[in-house]
Amino acid sequence: MATNTPVRAAVAALLVALPAAGLVAQTAVKLPKNKFTPKQDVELGLEAAAEVRKQYPIIKDEKIAQYLTALGDRLVATAPAELKEPVYQYSFTPVNLKDINAFALPGGPMFVNRGMFDAAASEGEVVGVMAHELSHVLLRHGTANITKSQNPWLQLGQIAGAVGGAVVGQAGSAIAQGSQFGLGTLMLRYSRDFEKQADLLGAQIMARAGYDPRALAHMFETIAAESKGSGGTPQWMSSHPDPGNRTVYITKEAEALTIASAADVSQFAPIKATFKAMPPGKSMAELERGNASSGGEEARTVGTPGRPVPSPSAQFRDISGGKVFQASVPDNWTSLPSKSSIKVVPENGYGELNGQTSFTHGVEFGVTRPASRDLQEATKGWLNAVAQNNPELKLAGEQQAVRISQRSAIATPLVNPSPLGGQERIVVYTTFLSDGTLFYYFTVVPDKDAGAFQDVFRRITASIRLTEVR
Ligand SMILES: [Zn+2]
DSSP states (O other): OOOOHHHHHHHHHHHHTOTTTTTSOOOOOOOOOOSSOHHHHHHHHHHHHHHHHHHSOBOOOHHHHHHHHHHHHHHHHHSOGGGOOTTOOOEEEEEOBOSSOEEEOTTSEEEEEHHHHHHOSSHHHHHHHHHHHHHHHHTTHHHHHHHHOOOTTOOHHHHTTTHHHHHHOOOSOHHHHHHOOOHHHHHHOOOHHHHHHHHHHHHHHHHHTTOOTHHHHHHHHHHHHHHHHHSSOOHHHHHSOOOSOHHHHHHHHHHHSOOOSOOOOTTHHHHHHHHHHSOOOBOHHHHHHHHHHTTOSOOOOBSOBTBOOOOOOSOEEEEEETTTEEEEEETTSEEEEETTEEEEEOTTSEEEETTEEEEOSEEEEEEEOOSOSSHHHHHHHHHHHHHHHOTTOEEOSOOEEEEETTEEEEEEEEEEEOTTSSEEEEEEEEEEOTTSOEEEEEEEEEGGGHHHHHHHHHHHHHHOEEOOOO
C-alpha cells in the first residue's frame, strides 16, 4: 500500500497554522421547504439516472469506477447522520465527457465528468465538487426547487417520464426548445442561496473526510477561469450560479473546521494517468447534437416532414393538459405530451428531416415561468428565449389584444424559415394563469399551407378553456 507522508505533513502544518480551528462554530445548514418525501426523491432520481445512463457515455473502466465510488462512499460516511435518509441510493458514475461538470440527482445518483479530473490539481478538488453535489442530495435541493416553482404542470405523475430527457438536453423542434420548461433545468438549476448552503455543508463533509475545504474554493476558481477562457458559460456555471465571495466564505468555514486525519490520495495520480491514456471524450454540445440527430429524447415522431400532410378531420376530440387547460383538436391529429408542453400535430407534421427533428405543422400548448408580471414584458421574454434558437424569427405584423378563455391575451404573428423551405407562419398566444404562470399556445404552418389550416387553427384557438383550480 502506498503511503502519503508528505500530504499528512502538509495538513499537520496547516492545522498548526490555524489556531482558531475548532473554536469558531461551523455554519448550521438547514433543509429547505419540500413537499416531496425522501422516497419520492429516490424514485425521481433513479428514473432520471436510468435515462442519463442510456444517453451519456458512461466510463466502464473498473478501476476508475471503483475509485470514484470509494471517494463517494467516504463522503457519505462522514456526512451528517441526520441528513442521511435510509431510503437514499447513492451511486457515483464516471462520464466520458470533457466539460468540467458533475451533477447529482435527487435521492443519490451522482455523475462526474472526466473533464473534472483533467482540470483538478488534486484529489481534494474532485472530492470538493463531489461533496458539494452530495450536499445538494442531502439538502434535497432538486425537489425543493420543484416545491418552490409556480408551475402547475408539475405534479409527480407528470414529472415521471419527463425527467431524464430534460436532464439530457432538448432534441425537439427549434421553437419548442426555447419554450420548454425543462424539468431537468428546473431541478438542477440551483439558487445562489442553495449554492452557498451546498458549499458550506460540502466543506464540512470534506473536512471530516480528511480534505482541506479550500480545495473546493480552488476548484471553483479553476471553473470560473475556464469559462472566461472559453467565452461560453459551462454547464456547471449555468446550474450552479456563483453566490459571490465563494473563496472568502469557504476559507472562513474551513477555519472553523477540524480537518480529520488526511485521506490517502495516492490513487489520484494513477487515475489521472488512466484518463490520459484513454481516447479523448466528447463535449456535451457534441453529445447533444448526436442525440438530436439520432432521435434523442423526443424519439416520437408523427410521420416524415416533407410528405403530404392530410387535411384536418372535421371531427374534433377533446384533449387536456394537466389541470391547466382543455381544447378541441382534429381527431386525426396526434398529441405529443412532453415536460410542460403538448404538441398536437397532423401526420407528417413532426419528425426527422435532414437529421433534425422538425415541427412543420400543428399547435403547441405549454406553460413557462414568466420573466415579468406584465403580460407584454412576459411575452417579450418568452419570444426572446425562442428567438435564441431561431435567429431568423421575425414579427410579421402588429401584436393584438385578444381573449383566451375570457382572459386578456396577446397574439403575436411571426415568420420564420420553414424546415421545408420557404417561410412558415407562427402565431403565438400568451396569457397569465391565476398563479402568475405564463400560458402559451402557438400555431405553426408553412406559408404554402397557411390557407388550408386557417379554419382549423381558428377553431382550436376558440376551443381553449383554462381549467386550473382557482
Ligand atoms: Zn451546486
